[in-house]
Amino acid sequence: xxxxxxxxxxxxxxxxxxxxxxxxxxxxxxxxxxxxxxxxxxxxxxxxxxxxxxxxxxxxxxxxxxxxxxxxxxxxxxxxxxxxxxxxxxxxxxxxxxxxxxxxxxxxxxxxxxxxxxxxxxxxxxxxxxxxxxxxxxxxxxxxxxxxxxxxxxxxxxxxxxxxxxxxxxxxxxxxxxxxxxxxxxxxxxxxxxxxxxxxxxxxxxxxxxxxxxxxxxxxxxxxxxxxxxxxxxxxxxxxxxxxxxxxxxxxxxxxxxxxxxxxxxxxxxxxxxxxxxxxxxxxxxxxxxxxxxxxxxxxxxxxxxxxxxxxxxxxxxxxxxxxxxxxxxxxxxxxxxxxxxxxxxxxxxxxxxxxxxxxxxxxxxxxxxxxxxxxxxxxxxxxxxxxxxxxxxxxxxxxxxxxxxxxxxxxxxxxxxxxxxxxxxxxxxxxxxxxxxxxxxxxxxxxxxxxxxxxxxxxxxxxxxxxxxxxxxxxxxxxxxxxxxxxx
Numbered sequence: 001x002x003x004x005x006x007x008x009x010x011x012x013x014x015x016x017x018x019x020x021x022x023x024x025x026x027x028x029x030x031x032x033x034x035x036x037x038x039x040x041x042x043x044x045x046x047x048x049x050x051x052x053x054x055x056x057x058x059x060x061x062x063x064x065x066x067x068x069x070x071x072x073x074x075x076x077x078x079x080x081x082x083x084x085x086x087x088x089x090x091x092x093x094x095x096x097x098x099x100x101x102x103x104x105x106x107x108x109x110x111x112x113x114x115x116x117x118x119x120x121x122x123x124x125x126x127x128x129x130x131x132x133x134x135x136x137x138x139x140x141x142x143x144x145x146x147x148x149x150x151x152x153x154x155x156x157x158x159x160x161x162x163x164x165x166x167x168x169x170x171x172x173x174x175x176x177x178x179x180x181x182x183x184x185x186x187x188x189x190x191x192x193x194x195x196x197x198x199x200x201x202x203x204x205x206x207x208x209x210x211x212x213x214x215x216x217x218x219x220x221x222x223x224x225x226x227x228x229x230x231x232x233x234x235x236x237x238x239x240x241x242x243x244x245x246x247x248x249x250x251x252x253x254x255x256x257x258x259x260x261x262x263x264x265x266x267x268x269x270x271x272x273x274x275x276x277x278x279x280x281x282x283x284x285x286x287x288x289x290x291x292x293x294x295x296x297x298x299x300x301x302x303x304x305x306x307x308x309x310x311x312x313x314x315x316x317x318x319x320x321x322x323x324x325x326x327x328x329x330x331x332x333x334x335x336x337x338x339x340x341x342x343x344x345x346x347x348x349x350x351x352x353x354x355x356x357x358x359x360x361x362x363x364x365x366x367x368x369x370x371x372x373x374x375x376x377x378x379x380x381x382x383x384x385x386x387x388x389x390x391x392x393x394x395x396x397x398x399x400x401x402x403x404x405x406x407x408x409x410x411x412x413x414x415x416x417x418x419x420x421x422x423x424x425x426x427x428x429x430x431x432x433x434x435x436x437x438x439x440x441x442x443x444x445x446x447x448x449x450x451x452x453x454x455x456x457x458x459x460x461x462x463x464x465x466x467x468x469x470x471x472x473x474x475x476x477x478x479x480x481x482x483x484x485x486x487x488x489x
Contacts, residue, residue: 003031006045006413011052011379012393016059016353016368022393024314028057033413036370050408050415052379056393058349058370060147060376060411061312062356064272065220065251067259069102069127069137070107072437077307079306082225082281082461084303085207088452089306094127094157095134096443099136101436102127106140108433109305110148111424116403117313119147122249122272122301122360122374124193124220126153130163131173138181141188144424145416147376151191151220153178155209155417167204176213190362191218199236199462202472203232207363209243218247218361220272222227224260225252225283230470237470239263240477246270249359251301254284256345265294270359273351274303276318281307288323297355311403316348320398323348345394379408382420 008031013026020038028046030036073093097105104124113121123141128134134152141148154170164170174192182190192212199207212219226232232252236259238244246268252319253264253271264271273286291298300315302308321324322342327342357367366376366395381387385398409417416423455461 001220001404004413005044005047006030006050006053006219006375006410007047008040008050008057008377008379009456011055011057011089012117013038013369013388014056014349014369014393015056016350017370020370022360026057028375028377029408029412033375035369035373035377037371048434050379055381055407056390057369058378058380058397059353060378060409061117062120062299062360062367063113063301063312063352063354064122064299064359065124065274065303066109066113066121066310067126067304068109068113068121068123068141069097069105069125070304071112071307071310072105072433072440073306074100074128074437075306076451077281077304080281080307081454082283084452084454085281085304087454087458089304090155090157091159092449092451092453093440093444096440096447097127097129097133099130099132099452101440102133103136103140103143104436106137107144108429109387110141110144110146110182111422112427112428113308114144114146114306114409114411114416115406115422117380117406117409118302118310118312119378119409120149120275120357120360120362120366121146122149122151122191122218122220124151124153124251126155126193128153128155128170128173129157131176134173135179135180138177138188138462139450145187145411145414147187147362148413149189149191149218150181150190151193151218153193154204154231155193160344167200167207171207173450174211175215178217184415189218190215191220194219194221196222196232196336197238198230198232198466198469198473199310200469202469202476205473206243206476213247218249219245220249220251223250223253223306224287225278227255227284227311229463229466231459231462231466233260233470234473235260235263237477237484239267241480244269247361249299252278252283253290254278254285256290261290261294262476265296269296270299271296272299272301272302272359273315273319276308277303278397279318279322286319286322288319289326292323292326297358299352299359300351309403312352313398313401313403316352316398319351320345320348327348340446341453343450345398348398349394375410375413377410380406380476382407
């Protein structure tokens with residue numbers, strides 16, 4: 001059988017591959033989902049033609065941390081703090097989700113991502129309230145046709161009325177999901193979303209890490225995002241036990257001290273920054289400066305659609321502003337003006353393409369328009385005022401572009417949005433999402449739950465439990481240290 005060939009013809013190609021560079025008028029040839037050639041005026045006649053004249057052609061964007069299931073309560077957290085989010089979403093709304101709500105939330109959220117040019121996501125899936133919820137979460141991603149690292153979360157949303165039972169039952173379900181859905185090399189790869197460190201007994205955290213590594217699964221970890229608490233710390237404790245590694249994506253990292261930054265950098269760990277969430281919910285300043293000082297390539301995430309939009313253009317735009325201010329602020333505070341902005345716009349696109357791909361362990365498959373990689377790519381442009389003229393393509397993408405300007409999207413060579421129209425019927429899908437949101441919030445009301453329902457002194461109330469679990473980790477590290485010293489002597 002002859003291969004299916006698609007030729008993206010005549011666009012301004014931003015390959016994000018330093019060896020290939022940019023082509024102001026270039027072509028991209030795709031055969032059976034693989035990029036086979038990139039260059040000007042490729043001599044191809046027997047292919048489907050996608051006319052990219054007047055468009056920017058670039059790799060599909062990569063979101064390294066998205067709670068996709070929350071797309072059905074879009075914007076509910078507009079005025080909520082992180083504590084409100086924890087009690088309102090994680091302990092209030094999550095228990096009201098049925099398995100089909102999770103399926104629809106993941107499907108709808110993935111379609112939202114694809115529509116804006118995000119072709120790959122790390123799905124931080126922590127609404128796995130029963131095994132049926134877990135299956136439904138995977139199914140929603142599969143139905144949408146997105147590339148994703150499905151990171152199974154073990155979080156208990158109903159501590160007093162668990163439908164899972166002991167933590168061991170969740171570990172068993174993770175292995176069932178791995179066996180059921182991840183036997184072949186498809187668009188989905190397997191991962192684990194760690195429960196917040198020191199939010200549960202240390203032995204359970206170690207068990208989650210062990211389960212992930214038994215399956216060679218990607219690890220995602222909420223880190224350094226609760227100031228004044230031991231909750232979501234644990235970097236140095238994991239380091240002491242040899243539990244860090246390059247297979248970990250550490251999310252947020254706003255409250256890291258130098259020891260934590262040093263440990264993550266030494267381990268080869270990755271960092272995911274959620275600019276809009278962090279600035280709006282009180283997490284602290286996005287961690288671009290820490291990444292820069294420690295040689296870590298930043299990546300970006302939209303985090304929670306229950307607060308902000310599902311596109312990475314916002315994150316790039318606001319993130320670049322924060323990263324530049326990290327560099328330029330000291331100059332201003334010294335009573336001077338800078339001679340340059342310090343960080344070029346192209347770097348923000350790196351955060352959302354090649355850096356993100358590497359963080360998810362997919363750098364050999366996606367993230368740049370390199371022959372041999374899978375054909376995840378975008379055509380951006382069209383008639384919108386902000387798309388003309390294109391004086392600097394990176395300026396256009398970072399500072400001028402919206403999801404509406406993403407005209408055509410391919411995942412693995414398959415067109416999922418063409419000429420501004422997604423393959424999914426959005427009229428029917430948005431109506432379905434509206435109805436589901438009404439049912440979910442109705443169940444919350446029927447249960448007598450006020451949202452967000454944050455108790456006074458929320459973090460202070462949690463802290464004694466977190467400190468006990470923290471001490472368990474400290475004792476484990478001390479015991480490991482003594483064992484090493486004993487072996488040396």
